[in-house]
Amino acid sequence: MSGIIKRRKTSDYAQIHNGALQQLEDIRSIGLISHLMSLPESWVISKMQLYSKFGRGPITNAIKELEAKKYWVTIQYRNGKKTLYYYNVSDVAFDDSEVLNMIEEVNQGGHKITSISESFTHLVSIGGNQQLKREDNSSVGSCVVDSEQLMVNNSLSTVENRHLLNKYRKTNKEKQNKDKETLLINKELTPTEFQTCLTDSCNDFYTEFAPTRWNKQQWNTLIESFVNETISEGRYIKVPADKIQGYAYQSLKNIAYKFDLKNGRIERKIPFYNWLENDTDEEIPY
Incomplete structure (x- = not known):
């Protein structure tokens, strides 16, 4: 008779929340989070290491679903001329407050965040504006920060405030994209x-x-x-x-x-040369 056999384990086992295993739809995502949850908390996640072990395609697709369902967070940031990545994964979906703590941790290191998982992109502007509020006391900067906070904290914010904030976010996003393109073109890689x-x-x-x-x-x-x-x-x-x-x-x-x-799959193309009718000493082209 077929069935699921569960054995009692007292050591060398991983505990994984049922929510992740049941909500994820791609078997590659389930496999990846199961593997990662079996590792110690001190383990440093490396995509290259995962690519080497499981293949680039399966890992890329697995991370895509994990990010979409908030089980995986990628924060890309700058450290001088270096672009670095900060990964966090959990078998319980991350909420905004947890990711804000991650952003704050990167900011406290004096690093500039350049991108974050799409599910949490709205938090980068919040973290960035809080930093702006501490460093820039100009009336324009204060106005932008106040609008941002109003949008986040006041569910009754007006349509006008929403439009104003969305316009600022769009302009800021376009500037960030342009800066990233310029950085990529001019960057000298080690x-x-x-x-x-x-x-x-x-x-x-x-x-x-x-x-x-x-x-x-x-x-x-x-x-x-x-x-x-x-x-x-x-x-x-x-x-x-x-x-x-x-x-x-x-x-x-x-x-x-x-x-x-x-391996003889194709033939080398040799240009036609009628050497019988050529009375010069030119070299026959190969």
């Missing part, structure tokens, strides 16, 4: 940062180039070799941050072409 960006960019094209050529293990070895070669030969210096994606694609296209050529 070899380690470049290595991570190039590896991620190459893996984005896995489904286009790998099938029928390389299995997952061969692909990882290929990418690691290609990225290390780019770093060791200093070619990365000539590739700006906003061009890494294009560089990765063109390089993989060339690698795939050489692979297909070597």
Whole structure:
């Protein structure tokens, strides 16, 4: 007779809230949160480590649902020239107050938050305006902060206040996006940062180039070799941050072409040359 067998456990087991297991719809999300809940609280979450163990596609899709249902929070912030990520995951959905504490923790470190999981984007402006209120006592800044607080704390705020606040948020968002684009174009990456960006960019094209050529293990070895070669030969210096994606694609296209050529999948195209009728000493092109 088939059924669910539950055994009594006194050690080496994880407790997971039923809400997460029953509300999540993607089996990859359920698998990821189950895995993470089995780890100690001191464990530092690394996407690259998860990609290496379970594959980029499954992890990306799992995190997407976990973020949408507030079980996962990603905070991206700047530390000098470095872009860093702060991840938190729980088997009980996060509420706004918990995420505000996370934002405050990053702000107290003197870092600038550049983005956060979509479910909590409204909190970044709140945290940012609270910081603005402490640092800027100008009448304009005070007016914006007061409007923000009115929107959050007063359920009877007027339609006019709502429109005013939405207009400010839209303008602020557009400015942030423009600043991020400028930062990306002008940013000078360290070899380690470049290595991570190039590896991620190459893996984005896995489904286009790998099938029928390389299995997952061969692909990882290929990418690691290609990225290390780019770093060791200093070619990365000539590739700006906003061009890494294009560089990765063109390089993989060339690698795939050489692979297909070597394995007889395609024929090398040699231009026609009628050497019998040519009485010059020109070299025959290959």
